[in-house]
Amino acid sequence: MSDQQMFIIQGEARLKGTLHVDGNKNAALPLIAASIVSPYPVVLKRIPQILDVQRMCEILTHMGADITIPAQDALLINTANLDPSRIHTAAWEAVRAAILFVGPIVSRFGNIAFPTPGGDVIGRRRLDTHFLTLQAMGASVDCQQNRFVVTAPPEGLHPASIFLDEASVTATENILLAAASTPGTTTLENVACEPHVQDLTDFLCQCGAQIEGRGSNRLIVHGSETLKAPDEFAIGADYIQTGAFIGIALCTQSELRISQAGTKYLKPIEIGLAKYGARFQIDGDDVIVPGNQPLRAVEDIGTSVGKLDSQPWPGFPSDMTSTAVVLATQAEGAILIHEKLYESRLFFVDKLVRMGARITLCDPHRALIIGRTELFGTKLESPDIRAGIALLTAALC
Structure with a gap:
């Protein structure tokens, strides 16, 4: 990691306060x-x-x-x-x-x-x-x-x-x-x-x-x-960063306010996170994530395993897939995540497995995650920016 920063993270802490969203x-x-x-x-x-x-x-x-x-x-x-x-x-x-x-x-x-x-x-x-x-x-x-x-x-x-x-x-x-x-x-x-x-x-x-x-x-x-x-x-708000902050709040059971969040673009993320029974509130252009939310993978009607697909806009964003995988490790039950856009997006899940996650990579585009899993610390390297925020989220759990 010659030209990269290293973070040492002590997890298992409740967060509080306000996070400010950058431009997209x-x-x-x-x-x-x-x-x-x-x-x-x-x-x-x-x-x-x-x-x-x-x-x-x-x-x-x-x-x-x-x-x-x-x-x-x-x-x-x-x-x-x-x-x-x-x-x-x-x-x-x-x-x-x-x-x-x-x-x-x-x-x-x-x-x-x-x-x-x-x-x-x-x-x-x-x-x-x-x-x-x-x-x-x-x-x-x-x-x-x-x-x-x-x-x-x-x-x-x-x-x-x-x-x-x-x-x-x-x-x-x-x-x-x-x-x-x-x-x-x-x-x-x-x-x-x-x-x-x-x-x-x-x-x-x-x-x-x-x-x-x-x-x-x-x-x-x-x-x-x-x-x-x-x-x-x-430029407008980075709604993917907003989604990542929501994921951090949910995984750490924390109540957080996310300011200047670009709320008009959050509906696809809201629908995707509902697959875990998660919710958040809109206050103007801010998001409030309630604390202590019990996460549970929601089964699809008529089947035993729920499914979350990434799609082009206005579907669930591919850039949120990595965060969605980490969320699944903290939700009770099983969910199949289908990354439809990029065949290497899921190639960071081996690092979550090293942290104790129960994940089966079905093929380059699909991962089956069974939660809830207690994750433990280890040394990790991030292959890309979205995997990086996902691994940071996992470390905070």
């Missing part, structure tokens, strides 16, 4: 990329202070962007002097969201050459949809020795009617960025519609694009090559 990481990264669609400065607010944000900023500054930090959770970004030929290879290869720079750069500058982006290994995360959508707008894509070159035709990208072959969040954001800065009307179907995609849509509309269908899987984008970024834009 999955909204912050595409909005940093979106600063490219306009040569005007923009202040992005409620930006979480995480490594992926730092790496995205490193990529931009290496290309000549001017980035300052006017407040603790804000970024002032000016891409007027951007030079996309100056790719920071190490930073690009370290963050999956680097792919989001491709759409706006090709639209504004006509060409980009870049290495394969990195990020958490939670399963096969193909790039095909990114390239297929850009090709539909006239771009050419060439791949040689793990480097990609994407080039717009001499006249620039053109509007198109595009049906995504999968509802990929980042591919939706990439083509949305390209379409918004391309004159004409582009129709996008089978797009992702997660809250962070909605945040990006709102930002682009404030830049001057006209986008119909916000929050749906069909967007009609009336683009413009003269977009102007708003002076400032605040």
Whole structure:
């Protein structure tokens, strides 16, 4: 763990107080990329202070962007002097969201050459949809020795009617960025519609694009090559972080208030946690989790074992699957968790088994958990960010 932090956690304690939710990481990264669609400065607010944000900023500054930090959770970004030929290879290869720079750069500058982006290994995360959508707008894509070159035709990208072959969040954001800065009307179907995609849509509309269908899987984008970024834009709450905090409260039998929680986006999480008999209360934009809740896996009607599936929005979020597994270890009864999106998401459960959990990994996508189990301490390493918060939750039990 040479460049990673180590935490020593003493569990079995009741928690109390208020937790404050950060801005949505999955909204912050595409909005940093979106600063490219306009040569005007923009202040992005409620930006979480995480490594992926730092790496995205490193990529931009290496290309000549001017980035300052006017407040603790804000970024002032000016891409007027951007030079996309100056790719920071190490930073690009370290963050999956680097792919989001491709759409706006090709639209504004006509060409980009870049290495394969990195990020958490939670399963096969193909790039095909990114390239297929850009090709539909006239771009050419060439791949040689793990480097990609994407080039717009001499006249620039053109509007198109595009049906995504999968509802990929980042591919939706990439083509949305390209379409918004391309004159004409582009129709996008089978797009992702997660809250962070909605945040990006709102930002682009404030830049001057006209986008119909916000929050749906069909967007009609009336683009413009003269977009102007708003002076400032605040991103929404990280509802996944809210869900993780709720999971911590439930596993430790603690009463907690979670402030600025993004409550309008919590219904899928609320329905998922009901599979354990869990509940929480809404107070404005805060969540109150009552303490001492008896957790019990709820059987599905007509069967003996309940089932929780991850799904694209507005279903139960894949990013909550790891927390859901830990919750299942603290609930009486059995539940089958089916992670439908990523085949490596569940590959951290062996660490919970080392802590005493009773988990059978049926296949890469399904795990059967039998609770309730008293977990005990051991030394663990987290394979990805969502597994990390899940293991932290388990350690607090």
